[in-house]
Amino acid sequence: xxxxxxxxxxxxxxxxxxxxxxxxxxxxxxxxxxxxxxxxxxxxxxxxxxxxxxxxxxxxxxxxxxxxxxxxxxxxxxxxxxxxxxxxxxxxxxxxxxxxxxxxxxxxxxxxxxxxxxxxxxxxxxxxxxxxxxxxxxxxxxxxxxxxxxxxxxxxxxxxxxxxxxxxxxxxxxxxxxxxxxxxxxxxxxxxxxxxxxxxxxxxxxxxxxxxxxxxxxxxxxxxxxxxxxxxxxxxxxxxxxxxxxxxxxxxxxxxxxxxxxxxxxxxxxxxxxxxxxxxxxxxxxxxxxxxxxxxxxxxxxxxxxxxxxxxxxxxxxxxxxxxxxxxxxxxxxxxxxxxxxxxxxxxxxxxxxxxxxxxxxxxxxxxxxxxxxxxxxxxxxxxxxxxxxxxxxxxxxxxxxxxxxxxxxxxxxxxxxxxxxxxxxxxxxxxxxxxxxxxxxxxxxxxxxxxxxxxxxxxxxxxxxxxxxxxxxxxxxxxxxxxxxxxxxxxxxxxxxxxxxxxxxxxxxxxxxxxxxxxxxxxxxxxxxxxxxxxxxxxxxxxxxxxxxxxxxxxxxxxxxxxxxxxxxxxxxxxxxxxxxxxxxxxxxxxxxxxxxxxxxxxxxxxxxxxxxxxxxxxxxxxxxxxxxxxxxxxxxxxxxxxxxxxxxxxxxxxxxxxxxxxxxxxxxxxxxxxxxxxxxxxxxxxxxxxxxxxxxxxxxxxxxxxxxxxxxxxxxxxxxxxxxxxxxxxxxxxxxxxxxxxx
Numbered sequence: 001x002x003x004x005x006x007x008x009x010x011x012x013x014x015x016x017x018x019x020x021x022x023x024x025x026x027x028x029x030x031x032x033x034x035x036x037x038x039x040x041x042x043x044x045x046x047x048x049x050x051x052x053x054x055x056x057x058x059x060x061x062x063x064x065x066x067x068x069x070x071x072x073x074x075x076x077x078x079x080x081x082x083x084x085x086x087x088x089x090x091x092x093x094x095x096x097x098x099x100x101x102x103x104x105x106x107x108x109x110x111x112x113x114x115x116x117x118x119x120x121x122x123x124x125x126x127x128x129x130x131x132x133x134x135x136x137x138x139x140x141x142x143x144x145x146x147x148x149x150x151x152x153x154x155x156x157x158x159x160x161x162x163x164x165x166x167x168x169x170x171x172x173x174x175x176x177x178x179x180x181x182x183x184x185x186x187x188x189x190x191x192x193x194x195x196x197x198x199x200x201x202x203x204x205x206x207x208x209x210x211x212x213x214x215x216x217x218x219x220x221x222x223x224x225x226x227x228x229x230x231x232x233x234x235x236x237x238x239x240x241x242x243x244x245x246x247x248x249x250x251x252x253x254x255x256x257x258x259x260x261x262x263x264x265x266x267x268x269x270x271x272x273x274x275x276x277x278x279x280x281x282x283x284x285x286x287x288x289x290x291x292x293x294x295x296x297x298x299x300x301x302x303x304x305x306x307x308x309x310x311x312x313x314x315x316x317x318x319x320x321x322x323x324x325x326x327x328x329x330x331x332x333x334x335x336x337x338x339x340x341x342x343x344x345x346x347x348x349x350x351x352x353x354x355x356x357x358x359x360x361x362x363x364x365x366x367x368x369x370x371x372x373x374x375x376x377x378x379x380x381x382x383x384x385x386x387x388x389x390x391x392x393x394x395x396x397x398x399x400x401x402x403x404x405x406x407x408x409x410x411x412x413x414x415x416x417x418x419x420x421x422x423x424x425x426x427x428x429x430x431x432x433x434x435x436x437x438x439x440x441x442x443x444x445x446x447x448x449x450x451x452x453x454x455x456x457x458x459x460x461x462x463x464x465x466x467x468x469x470x471x472x473x474x475x476x477x478x479x480x481x482x483x484x485x486x487x488x489x490x491x492x493x494x495x496x497x498x499x500x501x502x503x504x505x506x507x508x509x510x511x512x513x514x515x516x517x518x519x520x521x522x523x524x525x526x527x528x529x530x531x532x533x534x535x536x537x538x539x540x541x542x543x544x545x546x547x548x549x550x551x552x553x554x555x556x557x558x559x560x561x562x563x564x565x566x567x568x569x570x571x572x573x574x575x576x577x578x579x580x581x582x583x584x585x586x587x588x589x590x591x592x593x594x595x596x597x598x599x600x601x602x603x604x605x606x607x608x609x610x611x612x613x614x615x616x617x618x619x620x621x622x623x624x625x626x627x628x629x630x631x632x633x634x635x636x637x638x639x640x641x642x643x644x645x646x647x648x649x650x651x652x653x654x655x656x657x658x659x660x661x662x663x664x665x666x667x668x669x670x671x672x673x674x675x676x677x678x679x680x681x682x683x684x685x686x687x688x689x690x691x692x693x694x695x696x697x698x699x700x701x702x703x704x705x706x707x708x709x710x711x712x713x714x715x716x717x718x719x720x721x722x723x724x725x726x727x728x729x730x731x732x733x734x735x736x737x738x739x740x741x742x743x744x745x
Contacts, residue, residue, distance in 0.1 A: 511555075
């Protein structure tokens with residue numbers, strides 16, 4: 001406690017010294033620069049609504065395109081969306097084609113876009129509060145608090161020092177040095193918690209010691225920085241007495257949220273659990289609370305975003321209501337409202353104001369001060385609390401992420417008149433550079449062998465939740481089936497159930513759900529959930545299993561990489577077989593591509609057989625044709641055929657694959673003979689005389705065909721053209737061991 005008091009007292013003393021000297025400085029006389037956007041659009045637009053709709057169409061298309069491009073290069077999409085907004089503003093479009101810019105964003109449209117942007121910011125901050133896991137604030141104790149406070153105090157003081165240099169050059173008579181320095185310090189102190197958390201979860205680093213510490217520090221930083229900004233805004237907007245009244249009202253508002261609203265939200269979450277869905281009445285109550293909170297904080301002078309953030313933070317983070325509320329609001333926010341905010345910010349950003357070597361050097365200075373202050377304060381404090389230098393450096397790099405949160409702060413400052421357009425443009429550049437640099441620098445730091453250390457180092461020896469990929473509910477499972485499409489599960493479940501042992505554990509059925517894209521979500525709620533929400537495909541599986549009288553156990557899991565996660569879950573289960581459906585391409589006919597190809601590649605060399613089931617049915621099937629050769633695929637095909645035949649009372653016809661039409665090798669006939677003896681079934685054998693896929697499909701019409709992946713490639717078997725879906729084809733990739741290929745006893 002003495003350390004915190006000393007640190008805060010020292011920081012306060014340093015700032016008061018800066019303020020005392022700064023008040024003696026003369027402010028800068030800004031040079032007015034006319035906007036490159038024309039005051040009148042080309043022609044006479046017949047309808048403001050039409051112009052707004054046209055502007056939104058262009059904004060959404062460009063934001064999604066540039067954001068997707070940045071995501072392709074492993075960058076946060078928000079960086080691309082911010083750049084898309086700048087491209088539509090006077091920095092590019094307004095200079096290259098003023099007429100087009102004026103037509104898209106005439107004076108009648110910009111205010112409407114601004115209102116949409118403000119609504120988007122309020123909703124965004126509400127969802128940011130909803131995503132904030134308040135347990136993170138208590139999970140790491142003094143170490144996390146010390147690192148977080150250092151990551152705020154150091155860049156804040158660095159920004160205040162920088163204000164001594166910038167105030168005479170980039171401020172005006174209407175702004176006091178106190179307001180200017182406070183706001184510049186806050187703009188240097190911000191960390192974008194959602195972007196930071198998404199970077200960690202996407203790279204599976206959130207469970208490492210460094211990742212857990214970073215998340216905790218960012219959560220503390222987030223809350224502290226917004227509270228600090230609320231104080232700064234109240235000081236900027238009011239005199240001393242007025243600021244004290246504003247802070248007192250803000251404290252009363254927070255007390256009301258904690259003592260009255262939070263228990264009500266907990267009861268509301270319980271009501272949601274009883275109903276199982278968000279009713280219109282519950283949604284109405286939540287929106288009334290959101291709008292009232294935002295309105296109140298705006299009335300007392302600390303901006304509407306604080307009320308929205310605070311209300312979101314008191315809603316139970318891990319409740320189904322929070323997840324459902326995010327699901328309903330996020331798409332509208334990310335697709336429509338946030339692009340409008342980026343466009344509105346872009347219209348206010350004039351990069352051309354940063355002209356000449358002196359101003360660009362000042363811009364570089366801002367980036368350096370912001371980065372060194374944030375990185376240095378975080379990394380040094382982390383090292384002093386016991387983290388290794390590499391972990392401390394990674395933590396500092398991540399804490400330097402600013403993203404959309406910084407833009408919100410800057411727009412508040414521009415609206416209040418604290419920062420001039422020139423400084424606004426420089427700070428926007430700083431936000432872009434620091435966010436853009438996070439991923440590549442972090443990648444360089446943890447590349448190679450270091451990455452495994454970051455991913456595998458446990459955050460806590462005890463009390464850590466078990467990942468879905470290592471769930472004990474799937475242990476010792478001989479057959480795992482992965483389903484994705486509710487319309488194609490019948491045959492897959494029938495075959496997987498038949499391939500399961502007669503005695504032992506029931507069939508385990510998995511479905512992997514793509515984790516929602518980044519945007520507002522940090523990804524932590526989905527990662528930490530042991531069971532994902534029930535899905536239509538699992539409901540179809542359970543209905544089918546019930547009609548068959550087959551006991552099964554189902555599990556849904558979130559996934560960013562199904563091809564990898566399916567293999568990891570099957571390996572953790574000790575599975576002998578993994579059964580999946582064919583790929584269903586949007587374009588083309590390659591049913592062995594996509595996730596199927598990834599699973600095949602990831603299973604190569606493992607001890608798990610893979611069965612890829614085509615679309616079709618087994619309504620008229622009574623025989624199984626197995627194309628058998630003396631390689632792992634052929635042996636596994638015979639194993640699957642005998643498993644299914646025993647369960648469904650089918651006859652097995654083993655078509656022996658020999659080279660160039662010659663007699664099959666003695667080892668191959670011995671393999672079939674042993675399989676017949678062990679399974680207790682008679683196997684009909686024949687030699688595959690022709691390798692023409694059309695003749696093979698004609699011969700097995702209406703039946704089940706099992707063959708190895710290598711053989712399917714050799715004969716160019718089109719598994720997607722089963723005549724009238726009458727019958728079914730299973731392509732098998734065998735395990736690289738003979739241990740798991742014996743028929744079921």
